[in-house]
Structure formats: structure tokens, C-alpha cells
Amino acid sequence: MPASLLFRLTITGRRKITLAATLFFLLLTTALWSQSSPAQPQTPSSPQQPATSQQPQSPQQPGDSQTQVPGSGAAVQDQQGSDASQSSDQAQDQPEPEGHITKQQAKDLFRSVDEILGFVSGDTGLPIEHKVKRNLITRAMVEKYVDKRMKDDKDEKRVEQAALVLQKFGLLPANYDLHAEFLKLMAEQVAAYYDPKTKSVNLLDWLPPDAQKPVLAHELTHALQDQQVPLDKWELAGAKDDAALPDQQEYFVEEAQSARQCVTEGQAQVVWFDYMLAPQKKDILTAPEFVEAVRAAMGDSKDSPVFSEAPVFLKESLLMPYTFGLDFVRTVLANKGKEAAFAGLLKDPPVDTRQIMQPETYLLHQVVPQLTIPDLDKMAGPAYTRFDFGGMGEFDIYLLAKQYGVKDPPNYFRHWRGGYYYAAQAKSGPKDQIAMLYFSRWDSPQAARDFANMYADYTPKRYKDKVQWTSTCPAASNGSGAATCSFAASTKQGRILIEQNDSDLLIMEGYDDAVVANARGVLFFGMSPPSSTKDKNSK
Numbered sequence: 171m172p173a174s175l176l177f178r179l180t181i182t183g184r185r186k187i188t189l190a191a192t193l194f195f196l197l198l199t200t201a202l203w204s205q206s207s208p209a210q211p212q213t214p215s216s217p218q219q220p221a222t223s224q225q226p227q228s229p230q231q232p233g234d235s236q237t238q239v240p241g242s243g244a245a246v247q248d249q250q251g252s253d254a255s256q257s258s259d260q261a262q263d264q265p266e267p268e269g270h271i272t273k274q275q276a277k278d279l280f281r282s283v284d285e286i287l288g289f290v291s292g293d294t295g296l297p298i299e300h301k302v303k304r305n306l307i308t309r310a311m312v313e314k315y316v317d318k319r320m321k322d323d324k325d326e327k328r329v330e331q332a333a334l335v336l337q338k339f340g341l342l343p344a345n346y347d348l349h350a351e352f353l354k355l356m357a358e359q360v361a362a363y364y365d366p367k368t369k370s371v372n373l374l375d376w377l378p379p380d381a382q383k384p385v386l387a388h389e390l391t392h393a394l395q396d397q398q399v400p401l402d403k404w405e406l407a408g409a410k411d412d413a414a415l416p417d418q419q420e421y422f423v424e425e426a427q428s429a430r431q432c433v434t435e436g437q438a439q440v441v442w443f444d445y446m447l448a449p450q451k452k453d454i455l456t457a458p459e460f461v462e463a464v465r466a467a468m469g470d471s472k473d474s475p476v477f478s479e480a481p482v483f484l485k486e487s488l489l490m491p492y493t494f495g496l497d498f499v500r501t502v503l504a505n506k507g508k509e510a511a512f513a514g515l516l517k518d519p520p521v522d523t524r525q526i527m528q529p530e531t532y533l534l535h536q537v538v539p540q541l542t543i544p545d546l547d548k549m550a551g552p553a554y555t556r557f558d559f560g561g562m563g564e565f566d567i568y569l570l571a572k573q574y575g576v577k578d579p580p581n582y583f584r585h586w587r588g589g590y591y592y593a594a595q596a597k598s599g600p601k602d603q604i605a606m607l608y609f610s611r612w613d614s615p616q617a618a619r620d621f622a623n624m625y626a627d628y629t630p631k632r633y634k635d636k637v638q639w640t641s642t643c644p645a646a647s648n649g650s651g652a653a654t655c656s657f658a659a660s661t662k663q664g665r666i667l668i669e670q671n672d673s674d675l676l677i678m679e680g681y682d683d684a685v686v687a688n689a690r691g692v693l694f695f696g697m698s699p700p701s702s703t704k705d706k707n708s709k
């Protein structure tokens with residue numbers, strides 16, 4: 171769940187205002203816009219060329235601007251529209267950053283949609299099946315929407331629940347108001363966006379047209395994706411809405427959804443780079459230094475104070491489609507060409523975050539077999555009530571490794587071979603406390619042991635308390651980890667057991683001894699969960 175929670179929030183949000191689609195862009199484009207300086211017309215520039223000599227002296231010429239990647243020394247010439255000469259007549263009309271664009275600018279912006287759509291179609295090979303509708307929206311409309319979401323109780327309740335799980339994993343500080351912080355982020359990160367529900371692109375009336383054009387290249391990629399597959403449905407990967415699915419299906423669907431979001435955003439990112447580089451007759455494959463420069467500047471913007479201050483979990487989850495997603499699509503493009511990287515990925519999408527983070531596994535059709543999820547409610551028995559279930563995919567291991575501060579996250583996440591958690595509340599226990607079962611599979615006993623050590627090391631930080639481990643781990647005799655190992659400790663929230671059995675790892679926190687015994691039997695030794703007369707077996 172960790173990463174998929176954000177996906178759920180963004181996909182429900184997308185119907186009105188997308189966060190995901192816009193997040194990255196505001197990080198970039200507001201910074202780019204505020205720092206963009208007028209280029210000497212016809213001065214050739216290259217991505218490597220430092221643009222420090224160019225100081226803003228005059229109003230920017232729409233359609234002929236040079237943008238810089240802050241702090242990177244990289245600069246790139248904006249796309250020169252066919253109507254550039256026309257629109258440059260409007261340069262005097264340049265509004266204040268937070269004003270409204272003029273009627274003429276709005277017209278220019280509306281017209282640029284078709285021109286950029288043509289670019290996107292050529293770049294992706296995705297056909298233009300029909301015209302894309304366009305709307306101009308105001309800051310007030312966006313604020314009204316964010317405000318409404320603030321008050322959405324259903325949304326808030328779901329997020330509160332997720333926050334408790336994330337806190338248990340140490341991914342959010344205690345008492346962190348995830349709902350409020352998330353909405354603050356949304357308000358900070360608004361940019362032009364495509365709305366698959368109305369099949370229209372929404373343009374912002376307070377940002378100058380040139381600041382919106384590269385964003386349009388990204389958003390119009392979504393429009394063409396949407397004309398190939400209905401994006402709303404496709405990104406849900408078989409789920410109908412936000413409602414919980416049976417565990418086995420949920421396990422598959424969460425990962426597939428995250429992977430698909432990486433495809434749609436990764437493709438749109440590739441097009442964004444190609445659009446930025448087109449005036450120099452370069453593209454994402456021929457200008458790797460530009461890609462790296464933008465990368466380095468991402469998420470490091472003084473224009474995004476809320477984002478900068480956000481916990482690692484939020485930042486990494488939000489950036490993932492634009493970082494790992496971009497690298498994934500770029501790798502497919504480099505290896506298999508345009509058809510495979512655009513239409514092909516929509517037809518044959520990656521199935522999990524492992525395929526995204528390790529694109530070679532997608533190219534080689536390597537799929538990690540799904541774990542079989544036992545009846546977890548039965549296993550926990552009548553003294554507990556189900557709180558939450560979720561998959562723990564390869565990207566979630568990356569998140570944990572980042573949060574737990576290890577130097578080499580790939581040494582952990584690349585060994586992932588499956589995992590899920592089951593959170594429950596003791597019927598007799600406090601309502602703000604959950605018990606956690608986290609089962610994971612690794613590619614070797616040593617990898618399971620490494621993860622166990624990382625997890626154990628961070629435990630005192632999660633509980634803000636000293637943790638005295640009792641360990642029964644035979645030293646490795648041959649350099650590889652022994653087949654079994656366990657750590658146990660007591661905390662204010664009950665007992666913790668971390669037990670490795672071959673390449674499997676079981677972590678139990680806060681469950682009573684009977685549940686721990688059940689879980690070991692079922693998960694390590696293939697026993698059936700005990701049947702209980704009181705068991706409602708509710709999902």
C-alpha cells in the first residue's frame with residue numbers, strides 16, 4: 171500500500187484536478203518560468219551551454235524563450251511555435267505572474283493546443299483520433315476544489331486510516347496530518363492538466379502561455395493515451411473504484427496500478443523532454459546530460475516549500491512516476507523503439523513496480539510469481555478486527571530503505587520477491603493502535619536476513635524507545651545466511667517478532683502469542699488457519 175495510497179488519492183483526484191500529473195511540472199515549470207530569461211533571438215543554444223550570461227532585461231518574448239534548469243547550468247530553447255512572430259506582438263501584454271492572461275494570450279494558448287498535439291502525435295506515434303477540448307480555469311476554481319476536498323469526510327477517513335499504517339512502518343511521523351498536508355501539496359503544485367472524464371485539457375488563466383506550453387506537451391500525451399485506451403479505466407488495472415478488493419486481487423491490482431501510472435507519466439515525461447529539446451534537433455535519447463540536469467533540479471525548488479518539507483515517503487511516492495517511470499519508458503524506447511514504448515506499453519503494460527524499477531525484467535518478460543495470500547482474518551482470529559491489507563512491492567522496499575537511511579537501497583529492493591501486510595486492531599485494545607503482520611519473500615536467505623537487519627535496526631526509531639532484541643540467529647557458516655533466524659523484543663505496543671525461514675520473512679508486531687503461532691504455522695509450514703466458530707470471515 172504505501173505507494174499505492176498516493177496513487178489512489180491521485181487517481182480519484184485526477185477526475186478534477188490532478189496532483190500527480192502536475193506535481194513534477196510545477197516543480198520545474200514555476201522554477202523555470204520565474205528564472206527564464208529572454209534569449210537572444212536566433213542565438214543557438216545547447217543543453218550544456220550555461221545560460222548565466224543572460225539576464226532578464228525585457229519582457230519575455232512568447233514562443234521564443236530560453237529556459238534554464240535552476241542550479242544545473244543547463245538551458246534549453248523553448249519550442250518555437252509557427253505563430254511565434256504573431257504572438258511576439260503581444261509581448262507588451264505580459265501579465266504579472268499572479269494576474270490573468272489577456273484575451274489575446276488566451277487565444278494564443280488555445281491555438282497552441284493543436285500545434286502541440288501535432289508534435290505529441292509525431293513524437294509518440296499515437297494517432298489523433300479526435301480534437302481535444304480545452305478550458306481556461308481560474309485560481310479561484312482550483313482553490314474552491316481543494317477546499318471542497320478538504321472537507322470530504324470519506325477522503326479524510328481513508329487517509330487517516332492509511333496514515334496509521336504508514337506510521338507503523340515509520341514512513342510518517344506520529345500524528346502527521348496526511349490529509350491536510352496532501353491538500354497543501356495539491357494547492358502548491360497546480361498546473362495545466364488533462365481531464366479524462368471530460369476529455370479536455372484545462373489551461374490556467376494565471377500563468378503566461380509560454381509557461382504552460384511544455385506542460386501541454388506532457389498533458390496532451392495523456393490526451394492521446396486516453397484516445398487509445400480509456401485512461402481512467404486502464405489505470406485502475408481491473409479494479410472498479412477505490413473499494414477494497416479480495417486480498418489476492420488487491421495484491422495484484424495495487425502493483426499493476428502503480429506500474430501503469432508510471433507508464434502514462436513516464437511517456438508524458440519523455441514527450442516533455444523531446445518537446446524541450448526539439449528546437450535543438452535533439453531528443454531524450456540524444457541529450458542524456460539534459461535529462462540528468464533536470465533530474466538533479468527536481469524536488470529541489472524553493473518554489474515548492476511544502477514539497478521540500480514533506481516526508482521522504484510523500485516526496486518519493488509522488489516523484490516515482492516521473493523518475494522511475496521516465497527511466498522505464500526511456501529504456502523501452504532505447505531498446506525497442508517508438509512503437510513498443512508508446513502504443514506497445516499501453517497494450518502490454520508492466521505488471522508491477524519491479525518491472526518499472528528494473529526495466530530489463532519487463533524486456534525479458536520476467537514476472538515474479540504472486541504469493542498466495544491465506545485467509546488472514548481467520549489467522550488473526552476472533553480477538554482482532556481487520557484494519558487494512560496491502561501489497562508491499564519492490565517500490566515499497568525502496569521507500570523503506572530510503573526512510574531507514576541505508577546507503578544502498580538497490581541492495582535491498584532488487585532482491586524483493588513479494589510481500590504484503592495485514593493490520594488489525596485488538597478488540598480489547600486502544601483504537602489508535604494497530605497490530606501489524608508483514609510477510610515478505612526474498613531471492614535468497616541472505617537477502618531476507620539483510621532486510622530483517624535493516625528493519626530491526628530502525629525499530630527503536632519507530633517506537634521512540636530502546637529495543638532489547640533477543641536473537642537466535644546462528645552465525646553464517648559459509649558466508650551465506652543460515653536458513654533460520656529470529657529476533658524478538660517487547661515494546662509499549664506489544665511484542666515484536668522478526669523471523670526468517672529460508673528466503674521468507676515474517677514480521678509480527680503487537681499480536682498475541684496465539685496469532686503469532688497461527689501465522690508461523692500458516693506462512694512457514696503451510697498449515698491451514700484454525701477455524702473458529704466466531705469467525706465472521708468478513709472482508
Ligand SMILES: [Zn+2]
Nearest residue numbers: 190191435438
Ligand atoms: Zn501527467
